[in-house]
Amino acid sequence: MTSPASDEELSARQAALRAEAAEALAELDLAALVAGTGPMLFTGSYVSHLMCWPEVDVMVHAGAGFAPDDVLRLLQRIVEHPGVVGFDYRDERGPRSPTGTTRDERYHVPIAFARNGRDWRIDLTLWLNDPHTNLPAWHETLRDTITAGQRSAVLRIKDVWHRLPGYPDRIGGLQIYTAVIDDGVRTPEQFGTWLVAHGYPES
Known part of the structure; x- marks a missing residue:
């Protein structure tokens, strides 16, 4: 059974992930791919410097007229990169809004x-x-x-x-x-208890 990572190891892992994320985004050149769609912003743990796994949250303000066929045209450009191996698509308009x-x-x-x-x-x-734009601003404040x-x-x-x-x-x-x-939660065990107390599933 492996020992839990130390605080120093978790911090170093976060920094390494963030550096690798920047390299991955540069290689994909996502900013150029979405340039005709709208301004691109980063949010989430990439901004707050709290990364724990290889995931980056990216937002684009496409505008109210952006339609499903526009999404497919954008994806057609994205999937031409040999590193893109899959995608998921969710239309969250109207009553499906989060x-x-x-x-x-x-x-x-x-x-x-x-x-x-x-x-x-x-x-x-x-x-x-x-x-x-409030989302990246919130994560910047969290980081600071x-x-x-x-x-x-x-x-x-x-x-x-x-x-x-x-x-x-x-x-x-x-x-x-x-x-x-x-x-004031500090451990994974305490977080599990917190989730139950607040009506969330534990996993």
């Missing part, structure tokens, strides 16, 4: 990108009605205000939870940040 609001209508298109023996998830969101103890707790909990099937779509970073920063 929050039920018009503001959060989107196409959700996670892209599987294989590079140097590692499988990356490029979690692409195409927003229709709002650019959601999180304490060393909170950061270690977040990385340790993520190190356990990202291996579970429900991460990040059912249980993700937001729940971990809330538990650690607002409620």
